[in-house]
Amino acid sequence: MKPMDMVTEQGIRQALGENPFALQVTVAEETDSTNTQLKRLAREGAPSGTVLIARRQVGGRGRLGRRFESPEGGLYMSLLLRPDLPANDVLYLTTLTAVAVSEAVAEVCGVNPGIKWVNDLYLNGRKICGILAEAGFSGDGSRVDYTVIGIGVNVYAPEEGYPEEIRDIAGALYTHDDREEGRRDSLAAAILEKIMEKSHPLDKTAVSRDYKARSVVMGKWVTVCRGDTQRDALVLDIDDENHLVVRYGDGAEEALSTGEIRVKLHQ
């Protein structure tokens, strides 16, 4: 029988071993969006360390309100954290997750994806992972109440290829038939462990350093897309607040924050 490499609760429990962070993992066959479901559980009081994985999502969500295609073959996972952090630090959970996924992929799959600001992972010029972190804040808005960190990794390419809209961008770690039993469970466990280690406690300096070291945009020309306007710019830095510091052709410099901005890397 050909290996399917299905994600299972038991396989992930085994891969987590002693599970020092007491992660509680549930695997569903299909859901709309693991982020949507876990946010609901967070509002109902679910504890930090609750993890929801789906083998398929029918309403997967990406940044800027976009759809995230989630066919069988990927790893679609959301982790609930209740970190004791000021609201201003919430973006570090996204950047540390990008570093965690990149390191976990290197460890489990033996390849080194780079990070495209702010939260996409690229391998050989193609997007292999997207991250969507969503947060709820305390009553006065000054502290983080919960964060749901959603991670979608294209582990195996779909047999029929990616849908038209993302065909030029999306890539996968493996072809559809290059499957190995337990690989996705090991990858899920490695990602979760690394996120927990990096966030307990959060070392902002280390996260920024590791994030920049894995960035594929540092020192590169990109197109900055804001609404309908597009401008080419050179990336000078990613500052401590995770702004992308760029210089345009006319010499003007700007520190971009994630909001409505998208950057396209020049090939």
Ligand code: BTN
């Ligand atoms: C992006 O590329 O813009 C972010 C994509 C995030 C996708 C993951 S898959 C698991 C979780 N559930 C969702 O609906 N989205 C995230």
